[in-house]
Amino acid sequence: AVYTKAVNVGKEKHPRILDERIAYGTAGFRKRADTLDHVIYRMGLLAALRSMHKKACIGVMITASHNPEEDNGVKLVDPMGEMLESSWESYATNLANVNDDDLGSTLKTIIQQVGIDPEVKGHVVVGRDTRPSSESLSKAICDGAEVMVADVQDYDLLSTPQLHYMVRCINTQGAYGEPTEDGFYSKLSSAFSKLMQKVREPSAGYVASLTVDGANGIGAPKMKEMMKHIGTILNVRIVNDGSTGKLNHQCGADFVKVQQMPPQGVMLSPGHRYASFDGDADRIVYYFQDNAGHFRLLDGDKIATLVAGYLKTLVSASGIELNMGLVQTAYANGSSTKYITEKLLVPVACVPTGVKHLHHQALCYDIGVYFEANGHGTVLFSDTAMQKIEAAGSDESLTAEQRESAVCLKNVVDVINQTVGDAISDLLLVETVLHANGWNAQQWNAAYTDLPNRQLKVKVADRSAISTADAERKAVRPEGLQAAVDATVAKYFSGRSFVRPSGTEDVVRVYAEADTQTHADQLAHEVSLLVF
Numbered sequence: 001a002v003y004t005k006a007v008n009v010g011k012e013k014h015p016r017i018l019d020e021r022i023a024y025g026t027a028g029f030r031k032r033a034d035t036l037d038h039v040i041y042r043m044g045l046l047a048a049l050r051s052m053h054k055k056a057c058i059g060v061m062i063t064a065s066h067n068p069e070e071d072n073g074v075k076l077v078d079p080m081g082e083m084l085e086s087s088w089e090s091y092a093t094n095l096a097n098v099n100d101d102d103l104g105s106t107l108k109t110i111i112q113q114v115g116i117d118p119e120v121k122g123h124v125v126v127g128r129d130t131r132p133s134s135e136s137l138s139k140a141i142c143d144g145a146e147v148m149v150a151d152v153q154d155y156d157l158l159s160t161p162q163l164h165y166m167v168r169c170i171n172t173q174g175a176y177g178e179p180t181e182d183g184f185y186s187k188l189s190s191a192f193s194k195l196m197q198k199v200r201e202p203s204a205g206y207v208a209s210l211t212v213d214g215a216n217g218i219g220a221p222k223m224k225e226m227m228k229h230i231g232t233i234l235n236v237r238i239v240n241d242g243s244t245g246k247l248n249h250q251c252g253a254d255f256v257k258v259q260q261m262p263p264q265g266v267m268l269s270p271g272h273r274y275a276s277f278d279g280d281a282d283r284i285v286y287y288f289q290d291n292a293g294h295f296r297l298l299d300g301d302k303i304a305t306l307v308a309g310y311l312k313t314l315v316s317a318s319g320i321e322l323n324m325g326l327v328q329t330a331y332a333n334g335s336s337t338k339y340i341t342e343k344l345l346v347p348v349a350c351v352p353t354g355v356k357h358l359h360h361q362a363l364c365y366d367i368g369v370y371f372e373a374n375g376h377g378t379v380l381f382s383d384t385a386m387q388k389i390e391a392a393g394s395d396e397s398l399t400a401e402q403r404e405s406a407v408c409l410k411n412v413v414d415v416i417n418q419t420v421g422d423a424i425s426d427l428l429l430v431e432t433v434l435h436a437n438g439w440n441a442q443q444w445n446a447a448y449t450d451l452p453n454r455q456l457k458v459k460v461a462d463r464s465a466i467s468t469a470d471a472e473r474k475a476v477r478p479e480g481l482q483a484a485v486d487a488t489v490a491k492y493f494s495g496r497s498f499v500r501p502s503g504t505e506d507v508v509r510v511y512a513e514a515d516t517q518t519h520a521d522q523l524a525h526e527v528s529l530l531v532f
């Protein structure tokens with residue numbers, strides 16, 4: 001009966017209107033919002049199946065992150081708040097592309113292949129960003145999940161990381177926190193308040209005040225809520241809060257990172273600290289104007305090194321034995337990698353682009369710090385790490401100073417959203433470290449100097465003609481391309497460059513870095529000519 005109902009509801013309320021094939025990629029499905037209704041309905045169906053299979057609550061987020069306002073998208077969230085397991089991506093793609101009439105039989109096939117017990121009741125939770133199209137699309141999710149007789153809980157407006165947090169809270173019966181918005185703010189803000197109470201050097205450069213660009217998205221109202229819980233210990237001014245500007249237009253973390261300039265609505269004042277969220281608040285970058293009047297970006301690499309350095313100090317001060325690793329992608333600035341390995345003495349792993357790859361690798365350490373240069377990242381603590389940290393906080397055989405560092409570490413854990421990169425949580429984490437170190441933005445930036453770099457996109461006939469290996473650092477097809485890239489790179493001092501097909505746009509991306517901006521620009525340009 002559910003199979004027939006799935007077809008009927010699909011035909012009546014969410015008919016397939018898209019002719020071209022759509023694929024579940026690194027960030028789920030993303031397209032123009034007006035072509036997505038049936039895809040989203042079908043993800044409601046699939047989320048219910050996934051929930052029945054895992055016997056756990058599954059999340060669905062309606063957002064297209066930093067894409068233009070006219071786009072939208074959908075992502076499924078697995079039981080511990082992580083990205084949907086890769087093996088299910090093909091079920092998602094398949095279900096999204098079949099004709100309305102074949103919906104029932106496709107569902108049946110998935111149920112049989114996976115071995116799902118049709119008697120289990122599913123539980124699906126839904127969140128959406130502030131896009132005008134998101135409200136009706138979230139209804140399509142509910143329709144799909146309800147056809148499969150799942151319980152549906154609609155959280156309405158949430159940032160992407162908040163939805164991930166809810167899923168984990170629900171599936172751990174509250175052990176991770178309360179599955180409510182208030183629970184989210186309370187958990188993070190109470191840990192943050194304790195960390196900010198610690199005294200620091202009187203000569204310190206830290207000032208507890210910054211400006212946040214909300215990208216005219218969901219991050220702005222959610223950050224405002226967080227500030228109600230935080231009070232006066234941190235002074236945050238929010239611009240691009242969605243009251244006048246357009247989502248992601250000339251603002252937000254992606255704009256600032258790619259354009260390497262401040263967003264609309266921000267007049268840089270020297271010495272002040274700024275941060276930009278992206279449209280669904282799972283990315284953050286910082287920036288400031290240095291004494292010479294130059295715009296300085298503190299991107300995901302800078303955040304990763306700041307956080308890893310601080311955690312390393314805390315771990316060693318608490319005397320706990322824990323291994324730590326840092327995960328980056330090919331986009332990480334060469335100077336950051338050098339600094340982490342040679343100065344911080346923390347091992348670095350490089351993985352392909354996409355949160356799921358970074359997250360997966362970070363699980364290999366007691367403490368795994370991962371960040372993409374674009375500002376998406378978080379820190380993962382293993383169960384062993386959590387137990388050791390908890391125990392050390394009250395271990396009488398340790399010195400008072402060691403115990404205090406362990407308690408501090410525990411509070412740091414509670415400020416962090418371990419499910420996924422979270423702009424709000426990352427902001428509190430960065431502020432915690434800057435406060436503890438007594439640093440202003442300039443002092444933070446001084447750890448290492450970024451190599452000048454350039455990103456370009458190249459439109460090609462068929463981007464799938466390029467395939468890569470070695471965490472996207474080497475092109476293995478077409479033949480001869482990598483040799484040509486190598487020969488070009490060899491002409492530049494401190495040169496490095498790679499090409500990779502985008503996972504979210506129909507383009508090939510080129511990255512280059514070199515000793516000067518002019519050389520980085522030239523190298524990127526030369527390499528882009530090799531891609532045609």
Ligand code: 16G
Nearest residue numbers: 026027353354355356502503504505
């Ligand atoms: C997606 C990824 C992001 C990655 C970006 C690269 C997730 C949740 N998001 O937004 O991590 O940096 O794609 O896009 O995995 P590209 O393949 O077009 O360069």
Ligand code: ZN
Nearest residue numbers: 065278280282
């Ligand atoms: Zn995002």
